Amino acid sequence: MKQVKSRTGNLGRPAGSDNEKVREALLQAARENFTSREFKAVSLREIAASAGVNGAMVNYYFGSKQGLYMAMVDGMFDSLEKSLPEMSESSAITVEDFSRSYCQFLGENPWWPNFMVREVLFNEGDNQDAMIRKFSSSFAPRLMQSIQQGISCGHYRQDLNPGLTLLSLMGMTIFPFLARPMAEQVLKVNLDSNMTAALSEHNIKLFLSGVVSDGEDATGAGEQS
Amino acid sequence: MKQVKSRTGNLGRPAGSDNEKVREALLQAARENFTSREFKAVSLREIAASAGVNGAMVNYYFGSKQGLYMAMVDGMFDSLEKSLPEMSESSAITVEDFSRSYCQFLGENPWWPNFMVREVLFNEGDNQDAMIRKFSSSFAPRLMQSIQQGISCGHYRQDLNPGLTLLSLMGMTIFPFLARPMAEQVLKVNLDSNMTAALSEHNIKLFLSGVVSDGEDATGAGEQS
DNA sequence: TTTTTAATTAATTAATTGTTTAATTAATAA
DNA sequence: TTATTAATTAAACAATTAATTAATTAAAAA
Known part of the structure; x- marks a missing residue:
């Protein structure tokens, strides 16, 4: 034995x-x-x-x-789609839904922004095309649809470029998580769950109304030297 | 011979x-x-x-x-500082200056966003700390200063979080270049010099006043279902 | 039971890597 | 001129890599 x-x-x-x-x-x-x-x-x-x-x-x-x-990539996309059920439906996504859902997802899955950027940016040719297709077929067109509706129904400004607007919204949503080391070390913005929630509300308000106070002139002429 | x-x-x-x-x-x-x-x-x-x-x-x-x-890294930072002389001065940078200068620089140096993100995000430990310090000592604190002035003088909303606001601004400025393949293939936004100029003006207006039309309600209650 | 298949390991293979060395030639100094 | 230094190459080196193979054992099938 x-x-x-x-x-x-x-x-x-x-x-x-x-x-x-x-x-x-x-x-x-x-x-x-x-x-x-x-x-x-x-x-x-x-x-x-x-x-x-x-x-x-x-x-x-x-x-x-x-x-x-x-x-591993397949698994990651599966977990994205499971974590964002409201984005898997077929109707338009409001700016509010996008901001809140995506901020929460990024806060809970800190590996995602690094991974996504690496794939979309750096793995040229290999997975990039598939990534872009997969990525863009999920929520991008439906968010775009929502923005275009906002413009055509007169709620949003008529001079808005929908593509640039979508990019701006995505940028302000994703970038803080992307630049997490910088945000935490330099700006002392710690992206815990409270700050993540604050970020989405901050972004919604900024996206809709900007930073300028009510009644103030927004041309920038009134700014500091 | x-x-x-x-x-x-x-x-x-x-x-x-x-x-x-x-x-x-x-x-x-x-x-x-x-x-x-x-x-x-x-x-x-x-x-x-x-x-x-x-x-x-x-x-x-x-x-x-x-x-x-x-x-190579040293040379790249040198070329950044040479390309953005107005950011090398010591006074506060206005949102307009930042948006225009940085958009132009990113448009003319398409390698920069990839490189910057790779360094700040992925080379953990090696160059990351030096990069963050170099990066943040250039324009970040002076842009922050400008935002804080805007708040304290009452031009910007009093409820703004300066750190989040800086991140939002940087995000909407940098992200379109970062996601260039997606922007071009999916959104058909081609970031040539004209579009780059349009982007900076678009972002300035969005940052200051948001997307909602004058006189409209910005709470989102009036949005499409 | 016996046979076959599935899962696992250690060892091997072939290629590639960053770096070093010795040889070689032009430029420069004595 | 002669001796020394600077620049370049080919070759060798040592380490590491992804992948394969053969041996081995448990599980499943016959």
Whole structure:
């Protein structure tokens, strides 16, 4: 009765091995590593070690490093769509809904902005096209629709460029999370859940009415030298 | 007279070799490669080939791959400060100046947003701290100062959070360039010089007065379902 | 039970990386 | 001129990488 569990030599299929458990451990390790460091900077050995399995498991379950990465991407988009149910419907999204939902999502999923920007910006060719399509087919057109309705019904200014307006709104929503290190270290804006809620309300008001006080002149002529 | 130019074996110091020229060629190659691909994904051999010199030249002139990268970073910040002279002065920057100058700079230097975000976001530890300090010591505090003046003199709303307001402004300024592929492919917003100028004016107006028409209610109650 | 299949590990493979070295040639100083 | 220094190349080096393979063991099927 020597092989208590074949202690040192862990060869062969382990007793009670769980296919799905290993798979999920690898995906989890991939998320941890790929969201904070660049693709090439993360080695399979690191991922495997961080998942507590042998390096060859990545190729066994996902075919390749790239395969694991793509599986991770799919999972991330799934979790986005699950976290933003109101954005999965087919009607127009109001500015308020977008600001609140997206701020909350970004606050709760700090890995997302880094990841999204890296994918859309840097992985030119590889995943970029698919990313852009996936990204833009979710909420962008429906938010655009909402903005265009606002203009055509006269609620918004008639001189607004819908595309630029959408970009401005997305920018003020996403950028604070994107520049989190700068926001926290330089501006002392700590993006906890309270500040996240404050940010969405701040942005809604800024987007709709601007920063200028009621009754003040907004031409900027009254500004400080 | 066989050694016409020692055609194939290009050993030794070449006639009329220009120290500064090689240095600049390497920096140029570094800019081209490092701004579009991640640090680890760019090899010294690629850079050298793209500069038309031997791979060992990187170590000869810059000590290491990292040394070349840092030299490139320094040059980029120099070009930013030269391109934005009005931001190098010591007085407060108005929202208008910031929006116009920065939009123009981003339009003329499309590599900057990618590079900046990559540095501030992803190179954790290595250059991040230095980047944040350099970045924030240039215009951030003076723009902040301008916003705080606007609030304290009553021109801006009293309920404004200055930090969030600065982040919103930076976001609506930078994001369109950051999401350029998405802006162009999905929203059909082509960021040429005309659109860049339009963007800065659009943002100034939006920042100051919002999107809602004069006389309209800005609570959003009047929006489409 | 016996056979086959699934899961896991250690070892190997082939390619690529950043860096160093030695050889080589031009420019410069003595 | 001669000796020394600066610039360049090809080659070698050592480390690391993703991927494959063969061996091994448990689970499932026959």
